[in-house]
Structures are given as C-alpha cells and as structure tokens.
Amino acid sequence: MNNLEKVEASTRLMKRLGIGIAVFAVGMFGLFLFIGAAVLYALVTNTLEGSASAAIHAGNLELHVLYACIFFIGLLGAASILVSIGFxxxxxxSPFTVGHARGIAILGCLFLCNALISLFNSGRIEFSFFGGSIFFFPHSLYFEFSSGDMAFDFGSVLAAMFLFVLALVWWYGTIIQEQTQDLV
Structure with a gap:
C-alpha cells in the first residue's frame, strides 16, 4: 500500500468514525433536551411527586438549582461539541479547531464548577414524574426507570465518550502527522 492509498484509507476510516460519533451525539443531545423539557413541564404543571423540600437533601434550593443548571448546560454543551467534532x-x-478547543475548555470549567459545588453540598435533587425519576448528584446524572430496577448514568457515558473522542482525535492527528512526514 503506497502513501496515497494510506491517506485515502485513513480518510475513509475517519469519515466512518465521524458519522458514528455525530449520530450518537445527536441522539444524546435529543435525549438531554427531552429530559430537560420533561422536568420543566413537570415543574410548570406541578406534577412532580412530593414537595420540593422533600426532594432536596442536605442543602438549600438555590445551590442545587444552580448545580442542576450548570450540569445540564454542560451535558448539552458536551453533546453539541461531539456533534461538531463528528461532522x-x-x-x-480536521477536528483540530480553535472552536472545538474553546468548547472543550468551557466544558472543563463547567465540570470544575460541578466538582466545586459538590465540595460544599453533597446532597441531591430528585424529580419523579412519568413513572421515572431523575437524580442530580454532585458528580453525575442518573435516570432511574419506573420501579428502580434499572438506572442509567448519563454523566459517566458522556465523560467516557469525550475520552474516546479525544483519543480518536489524537490518533487522527498522529496518522496525519506520520503521513505528512512520509510524503515530504
């Protein structure tokens, strides 16, 4: 396989990986928007189970609401950056753009805010609606289905996806750098 064929093969691979990342991230973005809209709808229509004071543990409402908003913005931002990188x-x-670097740095700041808030308040918020519950912990976002038999940690999945994408981006950069050196 000559150098031109290697470049074409790596480009095809990156395109396949890119569309896979973009499709996954669009799905996650849609899911996060749906969850946010469902929580907002439940708050507006007062269909949350229990009172707000019963749902909040170890802290005051303002700090938890601030935390939940920061974390939700972080989730949407992370999914949108993954979509942009994938496309x-x-x-x-090249996914190596100043915009992606800035977005990732802003997300790092949001996750740092998340960690700092958890130092002052280790409680949680629980929203129960539509047969399920959403828990906002200082370290992640869980969605628990109906009877509590199954829960899913979206925060860890998103963090893992960022690490995988970061590894792919660096791998892509390494391949391009090697091929550039071979062509010169």
Missing amino acids: SMYKGS
Whole structure:
C-alpha cells in the first residue's frame, strides 16, 4: 500500500468514525433536551411527586438549582461539541479547531464548577414524574426507570465518550502527522 492509498484509507476510516460519533451525539443531545423539557413541564404543571423540600437533601434550593443548571448546560454543551467534532471528521476536515478547543475548555470549567459545588453540598435533587425519576448528584446524572430496577448514568457515558473522542482525535492527528512526514 503506497502513501496515497494510506491517506485515502485513513480518510475513509475517519469519515466512518465521524458519522458514528455525530449520530450518537445527536441522539444524546435529543435525549438531554427531552429530559430537560420533561422536568420543566413537570415543574410548570406541578406534577412532580412530593414537595420540593422533600426532594432536596442536605442543602438549600438555590445551590442545587444552580448545580442542576450548570450540569445540564454542560451535558448539552458536551453533546453539541461531539456533534461538531463528528461532522468535522465526516466532512474530511480536521477536528483540530480553535472552536472545538474553546468548547472543550468551557466544558472543563463547567465540570470544575460541578466538582466545586459538590465540595460544599453533597446532597441531591430528585424529580419523579412519568413513572421515572431523575437524580442530580454532585458528580453525575442518573435516570432511574419506573420501579428502580434499572438506572442509567448519563454523566459517566458522556465523560467516557469525550475520552474516546479525544483519543480518536489524537490518533487522527498522529496518522496525519506520520503521513505528512512520509510524503515530504
């Protein structure tokens, strides 16, 4: 396989990986929007089970609401950056952009805020509605289905996806750098 074939093969691989990342991230973004809209709807229509004071543990409402908003913005931001990186890779352009770097740095700041808030308040918020519950912990977001038999940790999945994408981006950079050196 000559150098031109290697470049074409790596470009095809990056395009396939890019569309996979973008499709996954669009799904996560939609899911996060749905959860946010469901919580907002439940708050507006007062269909949350229990009172607000019963749902909040070890802290005051303002701090928890601030935490939940920061974390939710972080989730949406992370999913949107993954979409952007995935589509950049799919189009065959480099994911190494200033915009992506800034977005990732802003997300780092949001996750740092999340960690700092957890130092002052280790409680949680629980929203129960539509046969399920959403728990906002200082370290993650869980969605518990109906009877509590199954729960899913979206925060850990999102963090893992960022690490995988970061590894792919660096791998992509390494491949391009090696191929550039071979062509020169």
